[in-house]
Amino acid sequence: RKEVEQDPGPFNVPEGATVAFNCTYSNSASQSFFWYRQDCRKEPKLLMSVYSSGNEDGRFTAQLNRASQYISLLIRDSKLSDSATYLCVVGKAAGNKLTFGGGTRVLVKP
Amino acid sequence: GAVVSQHPSRVICKSGTSVKIECRSLDFQATTMFWYRQFPKKSLMLMATSNEGSKATYEQGVEKDKFLINHASLTLSTLTVTSAHPEDSSFYICSASPVPGQSTDTQYFGPGTRLTVL
Numbered sequence: 001r002k003e004v005e006q007d008p009g010p011f012n013v014p015e016g017a018t019v020a021f022n023c024t025y026s027n028s029a030s031q032s033f034f035w036y037r038q039d040c041r042k043e044p045k046l047l048m049s050v051y052s053s054g055n056e057d058g059r060f061t062a063q064l065n066r067a068s069q070y071i072s073l074l075i076r077d078s079k080l081s082d083s084a085t086y087l088c089v090v091g092k093a094a095g096n097k098l099t100f101g102g103g104t105r106v107l108v109k110p
Numbered sequence: 111g112a113v114v115s116q117h118p119s120r121v122i123c124k125s126g127t128s129v130k131i132e133c134r135s136l137d138f139q140a141t142t143m144f145w146y147r148q149f150p151k152k153s154l155m156l157m158a159t160s161n162e163g164s165k166a167t168y169e170q171g172v173e174k175d176k177f178l179i180n181h182a183s184l185t186l187s188t189l190t191v192t193s194a195h196p197e198d199s200s201f202y203i204c205s206a207s208p209v210p211g212q213s214t215d216t217q218y219f220g221p222g223t224r225l226t227v228l
Binding site: 041042043045087099100101102 | 144146152153154155156159201203205217218219220221222224
């Protein structure tokens with residue numbers, strides 16, 4: 001079983017719609033959680049950290065469920081520029097090592 | 111924000127040659143840098159953790175004699191792919207954390223180096 005699993009998609013989303021997807025992680029000792037965005041042939045860029053209480057950044061909302069070991073990302077009012085691969089990233093307490101999920105591809109269409 | 115650069119951005123080399131990739135933190139000091147590899151349509155896989163002034167820690171399955179890492183200063187880490195072969199062709203990405211030792215630190219990624227071995 002992979003440490004961090006994501007639905008690879010693609011999620012085809014009409015412009016203006018809402019899309020949500022999850023990520024599950026296997027290590028219960030994981031301490032930090034992030035969503036990164038990666039555009040084709042580019043490096044990952046931090047989208048947002050994910051906190052236990054859930055957090056929102058503009059049109060993006062992230063949730064963490066430690067009991068079920070999953071995190072989620074919701075994108076409201078999707079823009080064409082939201083088309084990208086969204087990487088779920090989990091960190092352990094020691095050594096600051098990050099484990100990346102395989103990514104969920106989102107395609108926003110007019 | 112924290113900026114990390116990589117050089118070169120793209121390199122094409124012949125099989126058997128060695129290639130050095132530099133990773134620099136431009137506006138902060140990083141005692142720890144990380145090297146990742148990403149194959150097409152796959153996720154990033156951590157290769158090694160580079161610690162300033164000490165030996166790198168390699169992930170299982172990564173040959174330390176093939177992927178030489180040097181972290182000589184707080185702003186520079188280098189990855190040398192020795193005797194490169196076509197199967198080493200990949201997207202190599204480094205990252206750095208501005209503040210050491212905290213598990214909640216984010217990592218800032220370099221723009222990556224695309225290596226093609228002919």
